[in-house]
Amino acid sequence: MQLVSAHPRDLDVSGPWLFWARDPSPELVSSLARLGQAVPALVDFTPDKPRLVAGYARTMALRGQKGAVLQARPVEPPDTQDAALPEEVRLGLLYLASNMERAVDESMLVAAGRFFAARLPLAEWVELAGPYLGLSPKARKTRDLAAWLALPERFDALLASGALTLASAPELARLGGEIEVLEPYLTAVRWSRNSLRNFASWLAEAALARGIPLSEAVADAGLPAALLAGLSPNDLTARLLSGARRLRYPRLLDLEERFAALSGELCRGTRLRILPSQGFESDAARLETIIGNRQQLEEILTQMRSIAARPQWEQLWSLVRDAEDGHGD
């Protein structure tokens, strides 16, 4: 196919299929100035105005060079197989094919997803564009992407900034319209998939169990105050998670805190640690230490003798019993 020269300013560069368009880097500008255009752009020469199909950065860079022309390969008419596709979808696929070597990050995946999802049902566009995007119909990434596309578009910026990950999409989508309630917290810190899943599900479940709206659960968990406390990102994440967990598991957290306080008192001044049984299923506790030599062993034995006399043991062993819920008969 012969190349055609076009003036870069004559091209229409507003096509929605240019979903990964980015401004030219200084390196590209300098390379074009020094070596010329090594790779042609892809242009659809319509009777009205030629439309750029791929090569946005090159075109924009050449627009900045006085008298520069763009070398372009014209788009061929669709073959019979692609003729039935919406024109923009066909151009979107050409754009993908032209960008095949680019590493596709989650933000780019969503941008492509939004373009195709607006034009074709999921199964159809994944079949067409999936090979270019590393998507297969049953892959988890495809499910995550489908969930993300159900979110408002403004969340795409959080993905681009790294505050959220695509894997969090199913959890976010599950919140439905209530996602707005959590938005200030989603933007405040970076969320790993697991942390976000816990945060969102604890709050949603606590709201459900209490029969209250999510906004009330958020307030009950003390989250608005945490946002205003001027905490570091790590401390803020920890505070938000512990607030949500406390609301979801109030009795369990109460047990954990009382156990921690008692075991702290028991082990004060020693190198011993006391751990509760799994889920407080047993009254028995585990005593833990590290011994590197005989002298340390003697020290630990002395420490154990000293803590054995402390009165908190009985409280520790009856912790769950003392925390039992009362009930009316």
Add this chain to the structure above:
Amino acid sequence: MGTERLAVPWNLSRVLVDAAVADSPMARRVAERFPELPRRILKPDEFKAEPVCEDRARESVLYLKEYKGRFLRPCPGTRKYHCCGYQIIHIGENCPMDCSYCILKAYFRDNVLKMWANQEDFFRALHEAFGADRSRRFRVGTGEFTDSLALESVTGHTRDLLEFLGDYPNVVLELKSKLADISWLPAVARPDRVMAAWSLNAPEISGVEESGVSTLTQRLEAAKICAEAGIGVCLHFDPVIHFPGWEKGYAQTIDMIFSKLKPEQIVYVSLGSFRYMPELALRMERRGRVPAYMINEFVRGLDGKERLLRSLRVPQLRFIAERLMRFGLARKVYLCMESEEVWMDVFGYAPKNLGGLAAHLGALAFDRERA
């Protein structure tokens, strides 16, 4: 059998039969009872490739299988908690009822109702176990991997089993169900070696979370008929579910029990707090229906299952146990899969004080007059 045509239960849409058991009494009986049900004979290993819809509301399949596993096996309890020591007569898998809490949903990969139709192998295995030493007593039941009676009207397996066990006085059989089916009663040779058992729950749970079951009243009416026929009745509050107003709900069911039954007609009552394998929650999430009672303070138990936090479940178990015992069921109430600590907190004694749970329940099952 009369000429009256039986209605196909459970919305069964077709029957699959392993070729090896196509001519078995069970397969013949199903074909005679329901000639209108499409039936397909499967070659060995063909079942795996058979397309079956996962949604039983759309397609309900009965599979009469040549089973090659163990027909008699211990209850899959864990050593971390006290198991009642009951042994399972394995008759089939899956249940046509649809109870939201059912652990079978996590146990089995498909929804196909399976019954073991190689009855010759089945009865041979049972004879080898029960006949080897007739002084050894067995407390057995069929309601572990399926409801004991759900498919009785289709396969008649309970009647066959009861006729077989007539020759084994060292075996007491517990039939556990949520149905008020007592069609098997005439096949009982020794009422003192059969126990009719029903799962019970609070009316709020039974009414909402159980589907395709008989009502609590129907179950207790059936229990009364069995008791009057000299058959011991067992009751299972399993799962005990923590929901707002549970005290009133469980008290109501207990009052219903004693409006129909006398304490001496009851062999034992079990209490099992709701517990589930994590897979169950995932399955429910996929079905888009996580019941409200699952949103509570569950912790991972020593057996890997999720259990209600001890400080919540002990008062509930104690409440129900005390109320049952107040009606005269002292020492007839036991806990299913609980630790010694929970036993002590609920009853003030542990299974060892009863001589071990399995031995205690065995004595209640076999020596009812002394209980």
